[in-house]
Amino acid sequence: MIGNNQKWLENNTFHHGEFWDILKLVEEKEKKGLKISLCIPTLNEEKTIGKEVLILRSELMERYPLIDEFAVIDSGSTDKTLEVASNFGADVYLASDILPEVGDKRGKGENLWKAIHQLKGDIICYVDADISNIHPRFVYGLIAPLIRKNEVQYVKAFYDRPLNYSSGLRSSGGGRVTEILIRPLFSLFYPELTNIVQPLSGEYAARREVLEVIPFPIGYGVETSHLLDLYEKFGLEAFAQTDLDRRVHRNQTTNALGKMSFGILQTFFNRLHAQGKIDQMPNMETFYRRFEVDDGVYNQIIQEVIEEERPPMIDIEGYRNRNQ
Amino acid sequence: MTIESMADGMTLESLLKDIPSLIKSLRENRETYLTDAVLLGEIPAPTFGEEERVRLALDRFRENGLDDPEIDEFGNASGILPGKVGSSTILVMAHADSVFGPEVRHVLNVGSDSISGPGIADNAIGMAAIVGLPKLLDKLGIQLKDDLLLLINTKSLGVANLEGSRGFLETKQRPIRAGICVEGAEQGRLSYSGLGALRGQINLSLPSNYDWNRFGAAGAISHLTRLVNQIMEIPVPKEPKTKMVFGEIHSGSSFNTSPKSGMLRFEISSEGDEVVEEMEAQVNELCEQYSLETGLEVKMEVVAKRQNCGIPFTHPLVKTTRSIMSEAGITPAVDPTTGDLNSIILAGHPGVTLGLTQAENLREANESIKLEPLYSGIAQMITLLRAIDQGLCES
DSSP: HHHHHHHHHHHHHEEEEGGGOOOHHHHHHHHOOOOEEEEEEEEEOHHHHHHHHHHIIIIIISSSTTOSSEEEEEOOSSSSSHHHHTTOOOOEEEEEEEEESGGGOOSSSHHHHHHHHHHOOOOEEEOOSOOTTOTTTHHHHHHHHHOOHHHHOOOOOOOOOOOOEETEOBOOHHHHHHHIIIIIHHHOOOGGGSSSTTTTSSEEEEEEHHHHHHHHOOTTTTHHHHHHHHHHHOOGGEEEEEEEEOOOOOOOHHHHHHHHHHHHHHHHHHHHTTTTTTOOOOOOOOOOEEEEEEEETEEEEEEEEOOOOOOOOOGGGHTTTTTT | OOOOOOOTTTTTHHHHTTTHHHHHHHTTHHHHHHHHHHHHSSSSSSSTTTTHHHHHHHHHHHHOOOOEEEETTTTTTTEEEHHHHHHHSEEEEEEEOOOTTTTSSSOOOOOSSSETTIIIIIIIHHHHHTTTHHHHHHHHTOOSSEEEEEEEEEEOOOTTTTTTHHHHHHHHHOEEEEEEEEESSOOEEOOEEEEEEEEEEEEOOTTTTOOOOOOOOOOOHHHHHHHHHHHHTTEEEETTTEEEEEEEEESSSSOOOOOOOEEEEEEEEESSSSHOOOOOHHHHHHHHHHHHHOEEEEEEEEEEEEEEEEEOSSSSHHHHHHHHHHHTTTTOOOOOOTTTTTHHHTOOOOOEEESSSSSTTTSSSOOOSSHHHHHHHHHHHHHHHHHHHHTTTTT
């Protein structure tokens, strides 16, 4: 499996710099007759939404017509998010107004899900609204593998290209929840998915035909469920990932991360249950998988972690006999 | 006021009449330049470290279809938008460098009516107005007769002594009809003359065998303070208008340790070159005297120096600029400069410096610009460009 993993990493991991020629992407997109929609889910994002709409719209719709449709789908912001977004030219929708017959649930996943109905694109790209250093690469870096490779269905972002310091390699890090929750869980139950460097990144692009056949948790579990459900249906080959370099966003409190982890765990265990991995628990993997980068090449580092246990001391004959 | 154009009959009056619709179009097409302001402004570009920002400007020149986009030996990016006739050239330039180093978080925030963040006013928005000019002119349906030479110049601020713009103008041999320097702020600024100026740095240090028991012994901060007091005794004439500014002082590292060295930076600017020369000599003498009297090493270094230059207030370029400002609802404030305009004028070309919009907290990390005045600010720049192109600014 290590060989397969390495092959997948080599073939399906990109850097946004490979797609700098946006004009060429536009030509390829048009040749394939693809329509592309961009969706930003929002809830009280007035500080960052203006810049995101301004830059993405003017660079990827006006300058280079890569995006055909740009929508902000909002969960009911009480600040000026909608006003600012509309001011800079985005189509703005309230999630509650889309498919009203199915009711209104509040959460990012709800907005992403309703975007499938509202938007017309063959490819939908989702970008979070809280990126301080927004740049067109956050969109074209995700869309490009879908334009270029017909077999790719879903492209995840990852960030902070690891650097090779004189003191040694810096581990390729996701966020805290990724490193202490998702990666260990994937290592145990879905080892192949550990190839995804940052499984929780909020930016991804996918083809309509795969988005419409998977359920969407409305809360924190949406990114995890996408990976698990698409992996189950299409395997690892359906995925690709793109290094988008640095992403600056607000830091979350440990409490917020705990809440997020709880939501993710619910989603995760629901899948385990549905896929029969709880009822008939398979042998758990003992290999912990993470990444290092050496001179631009991503390498999966596999460490065996066996949680050996000692029995209660009272079970040890020598202990019981120690005072005799 | 009506000035008949020599070329095709377009008058200043007709150009002025276009300003309201121009402002409207610039408001509608604002993403053309606001996006570049953010993308350029988020790349740190301290003086002598502008490469990455200039590279993006060059990419934009290429993308916007300029001829001969290039980065020269001074690190400046330039390109040419060919005119219908192309017998002469109008230079429009903005400096790329900012006072913020790479350690400052270069994140700009975009609101409905303002953009804030380090360097947005000085000079990301100025650069963006130039970088986006070919697209804007195209969208506005304006085609010039003259070639338009666009320049994003480096090494403008502080100790750089206008190295970028001077180098460009000394080596670029083109028949330049006039030049416009564009600054993000402050709107209304009208510079048509460059002040004679000297930027000096005084380095003061105690010798290793300094006798702390000697009468008058003190640390570097005390000595620098005394020296500043003595320099302030130098008479600063009212005529010609002269100014001395102590801009920067560095010394010491803690509460209770007498520092052994210190540095003072100052600027003398004057409408009289002879005054600058004289005051330079006096500061030099004071440093020597102070050094001999105290046993300290006190040395003055001239880090930048420039001569007075300018075009008269009555020059048609200045008169036309004032008319345009007035029509755009901008109140002119005459402001002699020590900036890149000096390079244009010293190279023998008429020129002015314009400010595009209103700014707050200039050169602070929370610097911000207002968007609404920006549209009239860019309208004044484009109208002046058209007026120069129509031969309405010739002496």
